[in-house]
Amino acid sequence: MTALKLILKIVIAPVILLLTLAIWICVGLVYVSGLVLGLLSTVIALLGVAVLVTYSPQNGLILLVIAFLISPFGLPKLAFWLLGKVQDLKFAIQDLVYG
Numbered sequence: 001m002t003a004l005k006l007i008l009k010i011v012i013a014p015v016i017l018l019l020t021l022a023i024w025i026c027v028g029l030v031y032v033s034g035l036v037l038g039l040l041s042t043v044i045a046l047l048g049v050a051v052l053v054t055y056s057p058q059n060g061l062i063l064l065v066i067a068f069l070i071s072p073f074g075l076p077k078l079a080f081w082l083l084g085k086v087q088d089l090k091f092a093i094q095d096l097v098y099g
Contacts, residue, residue, distance in 0.1 A: 012097045019090040026083055034076035041071040 045067035052060025068074050 009097055012093060016090060016094055019086065019093075023083060023087055023090065026079075026086075030076055030079045030083065034072050037070040037076060038072050041067045041074075044070070 044063055048060050048063030048067055050060075051063055
């Protein structure tokens with residue numbers, strides 16, 4: 001039985017390594033894109049307020065919703081949540097195999 005566990009540990013090690021590298025790369029990408037989208041959401045929010053006040057309340061609200069979605073509280077937060085779930089999966093595999 002110990003030989004089977006050793007083989008399983010050897011087979012799972014590259015999977016855990018790939019998951020770790022993928023998580024690191026994705027965290028970096030989400031961080032940088034969140035920074036850029038945060039600046040963009042500020043511009044869109046200001047434009048949305050201007051459109052809301054001067055032109056059309058419906059279009060202004062649409063712009064404000066879009067600004068919220070691309071702000072750090074919208075889609076980037078969802079991406080970090082998903083990355084957390086992938087990391088939980090990695091740790092679950094590690095605990096199961098390496099105990």
